[in-house]
Amino acid sequence: MRLQKTFILSALVLSLMGGTVANAEEYATTTAASLLTDVIEVMPEEEFIKDIPETDNEYAVSSPEENEVQLGSEDIIDPNENTAVADELNIPEPIGEQGRGDCLNLENYYFENGYPEYLSFVFVYDKFLDENEEIVLLASAGLTEMSQENIDAILDIADDSCYITFSEWKYSYTERKAVYDEIKAMESEDLHVWLAYDDRVSVNVLDASNLEKYRELFSEKYGDIVTVDCIIAEDSIVEDGGAVITPGLGTITTTGVITEPTEQNNTHTILIIAISAALLLLITGGVYLLHKSKMRISSDGTAAASVKLTNADIEKTVADSEEKPSTELKDKIMRELK
Amino acid sequence: MKGVIQMTDEELRGLLKLIRAGDVKAFESLYNGLSAPVFTIALRITNDRTLAEDTVQEVFIKLYKSPPDEKIKKLRAYIFKTARNKALDMLRTSPTHIDIDECTDIAFPQRESRQDIAEALSTLSESDRSIVTLHINGGLKFREIAEITGKPLGTVLWRYRQAISQLRKLLSE
Numbered sequence: 419m420r421l422q423k424t425f426i427l428s429a430l431v432l433s434l435m436g437g438t439v440a441n442a443e444e445y446a447t448t449t450a451a452s453l454l455t456d457v458i459e460v461m462p463e464e465e466f467i468k469d470i471p472e473t474d475n476e477y478a479v480s481s482p483e484e485n486e487v488q489l490g491s492e493d494i495i496d497p498n499e500n501t502a503v504a505d506e507l508n509i510p511e512p513i514g515e516q517g518r519g520d521c522l523n524l525e526n527y528y529f530e531n532g533y534p535e536y537l538s539f540v541f542v543y544d545k546f547l548d549e550n551e552e553i554v555l556l557a558s559a560g561l562t563e564m565s566q567e568n569i570d571a572i573l574d575i576a577d578d579s580c581y582i583t584f585s586e587w588k589y590s591y592t593e594r595k596a597v598y599d600e601i602k603a604m605e606s607e608d609l610h611v612w613l614a615y616d617d618r619v620s621v622n623v624l625d626a627s628n629l630e631k632y633r634e635l636f637s638e639k640y641g642d643i644v645t646v647d648c649i650i651a652e653d654s655i656v657e658d659g660g661a662v663i664t665p666g667l668g669t670i671t672t673t674g675v676i677t678e679p680t681e682q683n684n685t686h687t688i689l690i691i692a693i694s695a696a697l698l699l700l701i702t703g704g705v706y707l708l709h710k711s712k713m714r715i716s717s718d719g720t721a722a723a724s725v726k727l728t729n730a731d732i733e734k735t736v737a738d739s740e741e742k743p744s745t746e747l748k749d750k751i752m753r754e755l756k
Numbered sequence: 757m758k759g760v761i762q763m764t765d766e767e768l769r770g771l772l773k774l775i776r777a778g779d780v781k782a783f784e785s786l787y788n789g790l791s792a793p794v795f796t797i798a799l800r801i802t803n804d805r806t807l808a809e810d811t812v813q814e815v816f817i818k819l820y821k822s823p824p825d826e827k828i829k830k831l832r833a834y835i836f837k838t839a840r841n842k843a844l845d846m847l848r849t850s851p852t853h854i855d856i857d858e859c860t861d862i863a864f865p866q867r868e869s870r871q872d873i874a875e876a877l878s879t880l881s882e883s884d885r886s887i888v889t890l891h892i893n894g895g896l897k898f899r900e901i902a903e904i905t906g907k908p909l910g911t912v913l914w915r916y917r918q919a920i921s922q923l924r925k926l927l928s929e
Binding site: 520522551552553555577578579580727728729731732733735736737739740741742743744747748750751752754755 | 780783784787791792793795796799808809812813816817820873874877888889892893899902907908909910911913914920921923924927928
């Protein structure tokens with residue numbers, strides 16, 4: 419076991435060293451999608467989605483007083499009360515307003531149910547485990563109308579482990595989506611269009627020589643809802659044919675193909691080789707150790723294969739382990755009812 | 757999946773209506789349908805068959821003598837929440853009680869015929885054991901379990917996944 423851990427640790431350190439340098443910029447721009455994937459990996463997406471209520475009041479107890487089983491005050495966690503502990507553990511405090519509902523994936527919720535007119539965007543930008551090892555999600559929501567009613571509507575949907583900061587923006591998601599669809603319908607190979615986490619429609623022009631043309635075109639047609647850019651850095655070289663060569667990024671041709679950088683990025687190549695070598699080492703060693711541990715020797719010297727179980731196996735085992743009370747208990751209860 | 761309640765909330769509602777009118781046969785049907793999962797949940801919490809049976813007795817007698825109000829929609833979740841709280845009360849007032857969540861190396865009393873899964877479950881915290889049992893044996897949704905345990909939904913999902921992983925590791929060895 420120690421050998422296994424040492425081996426895995428060594429391989430991870432190797433790959434991290436290469437990965438950290440090669441991917442510094444990519445790490446800094448971790449997207450909300452990957453954060454949501456990390457959270458949603460807790461359970462399969464399809465199972466999570468089907469747990470979303472069809473009505474607002476699926477689990478309603480109309481009168482809390484009539485349900486004697488209630489939460490005590492000790493069960494309610496006030497995030498402000500644990501500041502000292504959080505500080506000691508270097509755990510960031512939740513920022514924003516706390517959700518009151520049960521939906522973790524707000525972006526998915528609105529995608530499936532439609533965006534209201536006052537909503538521009540919503541996404542989870544960070545998450546952490548608090549001192550109680552409970553997940554805290556931090557989300558951002560852009561509203562075109564900053565009213566308490568609109569804020570409350572979102573908070574009522576969002577899970578109470580989600581803290582949301584609200585800000586005011588100009589364009590709604592509906593407006594942006596309409597423009598996005600029109601530009602997509604142009605089917606231009608020179609354009610890459612997407613809806614970023616702001617209130618605009620982002621367009622990237624692959625041919626730098628067409629940049630001004632598209633800026634004028636979209637400005638005239640759509641106003642300032644569209645932002646147009648070209649993948650050009652300060653040290654990029656634009657060739658006569660329109661291809662853009664950016665150090666560290668490679669070459670973007672007029673057909674939109676990004677070719678691998680050559681002499682400008684030997685460092686990048688070396689790092690990729692280092693990561694690949696580390697991964698290969700990890701996989702090879704892992705296979706060897708797995709094979710070695712597959713046959714375990716018991717105390718009497720006989721070998722027995724270890725069992726590889728899936729989560730479904732475990733759930734079935736737990737389900738099958740249901741126990742029944744004694745038959746005497748039923749008789750006892752029935753006697754007491756008389 | 758065995759152990760999942762076959763009774764829907766609507767069926768429970770129908771039985772409870774009859775029980776309010778004093779129908780003992782309806783109560784028997786309710787008992788036959790729910791006693792096993794309620795007992796399992798209580799047993800996972802208390803780890804003591806006697807305490808678990810006492811919990812079942814109290815829960816069902818209460819269901820007969822003071823059925824839940826008609827306005828309560830999620831009856832299964834209500835019943836299991838009652839059972840869980842009763843089991844926790846039983847455990848706390850038991851003279852042999854030790855706070856499970858605070859002890860990391862507690863030795864549980866051994867039964868003569870303990871199965872691997874029960875042993876594996878006993879290594880989980882009470883909270884995780886409740887979540888696993890309520891979901892698998894009780895057939896409750898994670899959202900309902902979050903209500904019952906008073907924890908955020910994300911935490912319930914996370915803890916469930918962690919618990920299943922731990923059980924898988926233990927049972928694979």
